[in-house]
Amino acid sequence: MFIDKARIFVKSGKGGNGAVAFRKEKYVPAGGPAGGDGGNGGNVVFEVDEGLRTLMDFRYKTKYNAENGEDGKKKRMHGKSVEDLVLKVPPGTLIRDEETNLIIADLRKHGDRAIVAKGGAGGRGNTHFTTAIRQAPSFAEAGKAAQERWIILELKMIADVGLVGFPNVGKSTFLSVVTKAKPKIANYHFTTIKPNLGVVQTKFGDSFVLADIPGLIEGAHEGIGLGHAFLRHVERTKVLIHIVDISGIEGRDPIEDFDKINEELKLYNDKLTTRSQIVVANKMDIPESRENYEKFKEEIEKRGYKVFGMSAATRDGIDDVINYAATIVKETEDIELVSEAEMLKEEDVKPKKEEIEITNEGGVFVIEGKSLQRLLYSVNFEDMESVQYFQKIMDKKGVFQRLKNMGAQDGDTVRLYDLEFEYYE
Structure with missing residues (x-):
């Protein structure tokens, strides 16, 4: 699991x-x-x-x-x-x-x-x-x-490149073709229910780690569907390969799908919109795809994206995609997820100055404080030097002065955890 x-x-x-x-x-x-x-x-x-x-x-x-x-x-x-x-x-x-x-x-x-x-x-x-x-x-x-x-x-998995897109657009097939990974593949939504990693090697000797991450649906940034289980793992990636089903055989519009995925990325973490994104129109082997592809490519490239046509089933166009991705990975610096402001600093966990609590419970002055509890272990109350050490520490911490300020009189009972003694100035 x-x-x-x-x-x-x-x-x-x-x-x-x-x-x-x-x-x-x-x-x-x-x-x-x-x-x-x-x-x-x-x-x-x-x-x-x-x-x-x-x-x-x-x-x-x-x-x-x-x-x-x-x-x-x-x-x-x-x-x-x-x-x-x-x-x-x-x-x-x-x-x-x-x-x-x-x-x-x-x-x-x-x-x-x-x-x-x-x-x-x-x-x-x-x-x-x-x-x-x-x-x-x-x-x-x-x-x-x-x-x-x-x-x-x-x-948040370590991968250079993350595959994003709606369920059943061909991401797992693409991963299985370009790497030795063996993801589960079937013709129904959410085949991938966990991230799959694989290493891609190009014919030029370059390599990078590729992650196929569970498919997105609208509302994923709020945790709907596989939501955060998907989005958490794209945060470290340098490059996103955005795969779109260009055939439209499921009745969806490729441009709308593209926009919805990017909106989910932005709503989850605005930093994801700064990632390099390669757009891949998959299922080009289906006859209806060619007409859809020309319209899609014209619109998406106007927005500044590089668009590739591909068929993961026949491998047509795959080499162009991975070679281009390898180039972008080499040119992109590692992603730093955590800013200085988000890191836990020493002062955030440094113990605050201890509060020694003194209360009057029916005429008995009750003292509590962790350092005083430790002090009790140190004292041998049958030894005068040890008792003097105890009194010195109590005085140094201002306990006796506070008792006096609270109205303690000679002979009043003071309780410090299991120890009871009489107060005298």
């Missing part, structure tokens, strides 16, 4: 906690601190694998968690930093942050990588907290928190 869009949740690994430990050797009765640092948590990384062609792997599994870093150990032994969680995606995958709708990465070629959730750094062991006064700190640092987010994966 071809899947070209997926919504998944990713979470990096939390950093391991630093350890509180002391040297305990036979002839060193009062050994110093020996707590090791925690290991770093794993990043969540996306990497391009050129062997993949679909986002099928993300259809049923939608949540991915990297491992947490290992906690520090005694004897100054550091916890293990874990390996990254690497998720493989096909070339042409766009990764978008769901909350901001900005693009994290555009992964185009084999081996391209992007970190979408950075693992937390490991906490420092108690060896880092010694001072001239504090010789044996009985506290350490908690590991940094993990990052998490919902992201959108969009596959």
